[in-house]
Amino acid sequence: MSGLIIDNLSKSFGPERVLEGVGFAVEQGRLAVLLGPSGCGKSTILRLVAGLEEPDAGSITLEGRDLAGLAPKQRDVAMVFQSYALYPHLDVAGNLAFPLRMQGVARAEIQAKVTEAARLLGIERFLGKKPGQLSGGQRQRVAIGRAIVRSPALFLFDEPLSNLDAQLRGEMRLELARLHRRLGTTMLYVTHDQTEALTLGDVIVLLDQGRVQQIGPPGEIYQRPANRFVAGFLGFPPMNFFAGEIVGREFVCPAPAFRLELADPPPPGPAVLGLRPEELSPGPGALGGSLELIERVGGQSVLHLSQGEARFTATAPAGFAAPVGEALSLDPAAARPHLFRNDVRIN
């Protein structure tokens, strides 16, 4: 059974078209990540599902129920906000109990559920404190706790980790993954951080300018990007693009000048070749350039090369050393080729 089905959703704010015919489905119990640059409409989708905004067109179905026209409280969804949105006048226990009290749950049961959620998230010690006395990470836990106490049919996360520092973000990411496995509830998670998307998502919905660009499991989206936008958005350092032409079984690039034999060539004609930097390493090969800069990024070195006006990047092991300004050759045949024509994948 499908958990959440979103069909042909459109939304404008005044003259600005924010979403245009967005559709995707999330299977029951799966975690779907809405990924995209800021302003792509991903948060709007979340707000539409929550009932905080009304769609112009399209439908949202949760576990077989059409959500159209239902007030937020009737939808059986819980949301974790980017700003946490904890109630400042209530202590942590009061925050956790709030949704249960609104549902008219018996006092003893509220007590039990609050205690359990607090234990699950390791915030028992803070139950008597006000949100203002907590650190960012602790507030985040309380916000998640407030969402899970009432066991909703769907969780909505709106960039929940973006206000945390890098280390805490890593920890919370793992914890969210663990929590999801444990609760087994359908989740919709909005982020602009591709690491979060790739590590947390069972499925990723990649959005740009209010349209779905690609839907698929993280591996597939990374390995077979459907168009140039997806190819350029995922991966760091970003993918290299070379404009050229497919001639027979070869891709011919004028600048930087190189040829690449294709194992499974698409029909001939102009094309853009994409090569991921992490699959391009120094060694004997057809792609040459002069080394401009070595960027040391922890476990690897990012090499910035140029040939004439053209610039591209490659990677090498952390200890890699080469004189800057000298020529360096790379082997494009070692990398998996991504070919695009009119920005759409053709291989």
Place this chain on the structure above:
Amino acid sequence: MKRRAWPWALAAGAICALSLAPFAWLVLTSFKSAGQVTAIPPVLWPGGGLELYRSALSRFGLMHFVLNSLLVAGGTTVISLTLGTGAAYALARLDLPGRPWLMGALLLVSMFPQISLAGPIWRMLQSAGLLNTHLGLIIPYVTLTLPLAVWILTSYFSELPRELEEAALLDGCGRLGALVRVVLPLAGPGMFTAAILVFIYAWNEFFFALLIMTRRSVQTLPVGIALFQGQYTMPWGEIAAASTVATVPLVLLVFLFQRRIVSGLSAGAIKG
């Protein structure tokens, strides 16, 4: 820095002394004896104890006016804030077309000179049979203070993060529930500021009170005190005592809650 500060301190002190002098004289007078009040040359230091207060209470029925004032000012505050809260929340949160115009219109209403409203209001109250009733005074007071309350509360509500209400909506509240359970508890300082300013207005107001309350039994403090004066007598001492009674509670209130009032008034001025 310190050397430059003292001329300013001196100037500030002088201004304070000048502004407070009449009030200080009033308070001093209220503690004089009946003879000292009109003595020539004037006596500076009072020696009458509470004599004038006793006289104001017993001969002029001061408590009676205090009670009327409490009733009218209290009623005005409660009604004005209740209506103002609803209006301000709507103005702060709903996408009302022409919102700036509405806010401007509110401000305009509060700018009318009282004298231009006096006639119509009197006629309306007369035909409604509300002259010489507490309600008859409360209604125009609410009309006149509502814009102030709405402005203060709107700026305060706009400051509160929207996500809090959205969280409440998702957690099972309706709009009204979100207002009562989340917004109002957080809007305390703004509500308090509005309440105290409305209360002070209603407590001090003289013109409408004089116009509408012609019967002694329903008159409020300012009117009551003004009418202490008889045809041939001017009981300065009792007037001073009554005025002190009318002023001191307000001064104390404002002193105690100065911080809150200022923070409530400047809400919306800066993000923070």
